[in-house]
Amino acid sequence: MTDSATTHAPGRPGGDDRYKWTALTNTTAAVFMSALDGSIVLIALPAIFRGVHLDPLAPGNIAYLLWMIMGYRLVQAVLVVTVGRLGDMYGRVRIYNSGFAVFTFASILLSFDPFDGGHGAMWLIAWRVLQAVGGSMLTANSAAILTDAFPAEQRGFALGINQVAGLGGMFIGLVAGGLLSAWDWRAVFWVNVPVGVFFTLWAYRTLRETGKRGGGRIDWWGNITFAVGLSAVLIAVTFGLQPYGGHTMGWTNPLVDALIAGGLLLLAAFVVIENRVAAPMIQLGLFRLRAFAFGNLAGLAISIGRGGMQFVLIIWLQGIWLPLHGYDYSDTPLWAGIFMLPLTAGFLAAGPVSGYLSDRIGSRGLATGGALLFGGSFLGLMLVPIDFSYWIFAVLIALNGIASGMFASPNSSSIMGSVPAPSRGVASGMRATFQNSGTAVSIGVFFSLMIAGLASNLPHTLTSGLRQQGVPAHVAAQVGGLPPVSSLFAAQLGVNPVQHLLRPSGALTHLTAAQQQALTGREFFPTLIAGPFHSGLVVVFAFGAALAFLAALASLLRGTSPAARTPEPREAATGDPHTRPDRYPSG
Known part of the structure; x- marks a missing residue:
C-alpha cells in the first residue's frame, strides 16, 4: 500500500474523483448480495426442504427451519463489530476484500450439498454460517469505505444508495428465491458464485485504503464476552419459539432461561471490560455523541419492526390470502414475493432521494418523518381485513417501503457523519449490529406474539x-x-x-x-x-407501530450534530484511552 493512497482521499481536492464511484459500485453490490442471501433462503425453504428430503412438519425439523432463517442473522449480529474493528486496525479494504472471497467460497460449497435429511440441513446451516462471516466483513466495512471516499456534502447520497441496496436486497431476495427455487433449489446459491467471483477480483484490483488506521490491538476478552453473550440470547430466542413440555412455546424451558440470564450477564461483563481496556472492541464513548446514540436506538426499533413485518406478511399471503384466491400451495412462495414488490419499489424509490436530500436539509427531519410514516402504515395494516382488496394492501406496503427508505439513508448518514474518521469501521459495525440484532430478535418477538394469538x-x-x-x-x-x-x-x-x-x-x-x-x-x-390469525395480526401490528413511534422520538432527539472532530494522526495511532471518542462532546 503506497503512502499516496492514504494521503489523498478520493473525491476531495488532490484525489481521484472517479475512485469514489468505483467504491460506491463495488460496496453497493456487496451489501446487496449479503442482504439478498439473508432473505433468499426464506422464500426458497419449501424447495430446499423437498430437495434435501426433509419433512417440514416433523417436530424435530422445526429447529432446522429456524436455524436456516436465524443462523445467518445471528452470525452477522455477533461479528460485524469485531470485523469493523479489525478494519480500523488493519485496513478496511483489506478486511472487505477478504470478506468477498469468503462469501463466494461459502456460496460454492452451499450449492453442492452431498447429503439428505438432517445431515443435508446441517451442511447448509454450517456453510451459511461461513457465508455470514464473509457477509459481516462486507457490511461492516462498506459504509466506512464510502465515508472515507466521499466528501461530506455527498456522503448522505452515497450511504443512502448503499443502505437502500441492502434493504432492497432483503425483499428482492424474496422474489429471486421464488423464481430460482422453481428451477432448482441449488440455484439460490449458484446465483452468488459468478457475481461474487467478478466483484471479488474487481475489489482486489481497484479498491485501496483512503482512511486513517486506528492502530491498537485486539480486545480478546471484549470479543469473547460480546460474541458468547449475544449468541446465547439469540439462541435462546430460537429455542423459545419451539414447543416445550406441553406448552405452545419454549419460554418456560430452563435452558432458555439459563441462556438468556447467562447471555445478559456476559453482556454486562462486556460493558465493564470495555470501560477498562485501553483498546476496546466497541468504543462506548461514541454513545456520548447524541446523534450516534439516538440514531442507533432509532435504527434498532425500525429494524425490529421491519424484520418482523416481513415474516408476518409472507405468512399472511402464503397461508391465507393466496390460497383463498385460487393459488396452489406449491406456488404461493413465488407469488408472495411478487405481491410484495410494492414494498421493494418503495425502498428503491425513497432511499436515494432521501439520501440526496439529507445532504442538503439535514437528517433529523427526514428520518423522523420516515419513522412516523412507518408507524402509520402499521396502523393502516391493522384495519385491513384478512381477505383484503389487493390495491389497499399494495398502497400500504408501498408506503411502508417509502417510509423505510426515508428513514434509512438519513439515519445512516447521521450516524456515520457523527464519529471521528479513525472510528468509522467500528461505528459501521456497531450500526450493523443494531440492525442485524433487531432483525434476529424481531423473528422471536413477532412469532411469539403471533403464536400466542393463535x-x-x-x-x-x-x-x-x-x-x-x-x-x-x-x-x-x-x-x-x-x-x-x-x-x-x-x-x-x-x-x-x-x-x-x-x-x-x-x-x-x-x-x-x-x-x-x-x-x-x-x-x-x-x-x-x-379469525385466530387476524387476532394475532392486530397485536403484531400494534407492537410494530409502537416501535416506529419510539424510533421517531429517538430520531427527533438526535439533535443537529456538527461533523465530528477528526483526531490528528498521532492521536489515532497511539491507542491511548485518553484520545478515544469519549473525549468528544455530545452532539
Whole structure:
C-alpha cells in the first residue's frame, strides 16, 4: 500500500474523483448480495426442504427451519463489530476484500450439498454460517469505505444508495428465491458464485485504503464476552419459539432461561471490560455523541419492526390470502414475493432521494418523518381485513417501503457523519449490529406474539372445523391440540397442514369424497385460521407501530450534530484511552 493512497482521499481536492464511484459500485453490490442471501433462503425453504428430503412438519425439523432463517442473522449480529474493528486496525479494504472471497467460497460449497435429511440441513446451516462471516466483513466495512471516499456534502447520497441496496436486497431476495427455487433449489446459491467471483477480483484490483488506521490491538476478552453473550440470547430466542413440555412455546424451558440470564450477564461483563481496556472492541464513548446514540436506538426499533413485518406478511399471503384466491400451495412462495414488490419499489424509490436530500436539509427531519410514516402504515395494516382488496394492501406496503427508505439513508448518514474518521469501521459495525440484532430478535418477538394469538383460538377452531367435516372427535382433538407453531410454519412452507396432519391417523380414508376434497382443498385451512390469525395480526401490528413511534422520538432527539472532530494522526495511532471518542462532546 503506497503512502499516496492514504494521503489523498478520493473525491476531495488532490484525489481521484472517479475512485469514489468505483467504491460506491463495488460496496453497493456487496451489501446487496449479503442482504439478498439473508432473505433468499426464506422464500426458497419449501424447495430446499423437498430437495434435501426433509419433512417440514416433523417436530424435530422445526429447529432446522429456524436455524436456516436465524443462523445467518445471528452470525452477522455477533461479528460485524469485531470485523469493523479489525478494519480500523488493519485496513478496511483489506478486511472487505477478504470478506468477498469468503462469501463466494461459502456460496460454492452451499450449492453442492452431498447429503439428505438432517445431515443435508446441517451442511447448509454450517456453510451459511461461513457465508455470514464473509457477509459481516462486507457490511461492516462498506459504509466506512464510502465515508472515507466521499466528501461530506455527498456522503448522505452515497450511504443512502448503499443502505437502500441492502434493504432492497432483503425483499428482492424474496422474489429471486421464488423464481430460482422453481428451477432448482441449488440455484439460490449458484446465483452468488459468478457475481461474487467478478466483484471479488474487481475489489482486489481497484479498491485501496483512503482512511486513517486506528492502530491498537485486539480486545480478546471484549470479543469473547460480546460474541458468547449475544449468541446465547439469540439462541435462546430460537429455542423459545419451539414447543416445550406441553406448552405452545419454549419460554418456560430452563435452558432458555439459563441462556438468556447467562447471555445478559456476559453482556454486562462486556460493558465493564470495555470501560477498562485501553483498546476496546466497541468504543462506548461514541454513545456520548447524541446523534450516534439516538440514531442507533432509532435504527434498532425500525429494524425490529421491519424484520418482523416481513415474516408476518409472507405468512399472511402464503397461508391465507393466496390460497383463498385460487393459488396452489406449491406456488404461493413465488407469488408472495411478487405481491410484495410494492414494498421493494418503495425502498428503491425513497432511499436515494432521501439520501440526496439529507445532504442538503439535514437528517433529523427526514428520518423522523420516515419513522412516523412507518408507524402509520402499521396502523393502516391493522384495519385491513384478512381477505383484503389487493390495491389497499399494495398502497400500504408501498408506503411502508417509502417510509423505510426515508428513514434509512438519513439515519445512516447521521450516524456515520457523527464519529471521528479513525472510528468509522467500528461505528459501521456497531450500526450493523443494531440492525442485524433487531432483525434476529424481531423473528422471536413477532412469532411469539403471533403464536400466542393463535394459541388462544386456533385449537378450538381447528377441532370444531374438523369435526364438522366428519373427522372423528378424538382425531380432531389430537390435531387441534398440536402446537400452533406447526401450522404457522406450514403456511410459510407452502404445505397444506390439514392433509399432512390427518394422514398418520388414516381418518381421511373413512370420509366421503366431498369431505376429503373440502379438507384437502385450498380454502378449508385458510378460512379456518383466518379469525385466530387476524387476532394475532392486530397485536403484531400494534407492537410494530409502537416501535416506529419510539424510533421517531429517538430520531427527533438526535439533535443537529456538527461533523465530528477528526483526531490528528498521532492521536489515532497511539491507542491511548485518553484520545478515544469519549473525549468528544455530545452532539
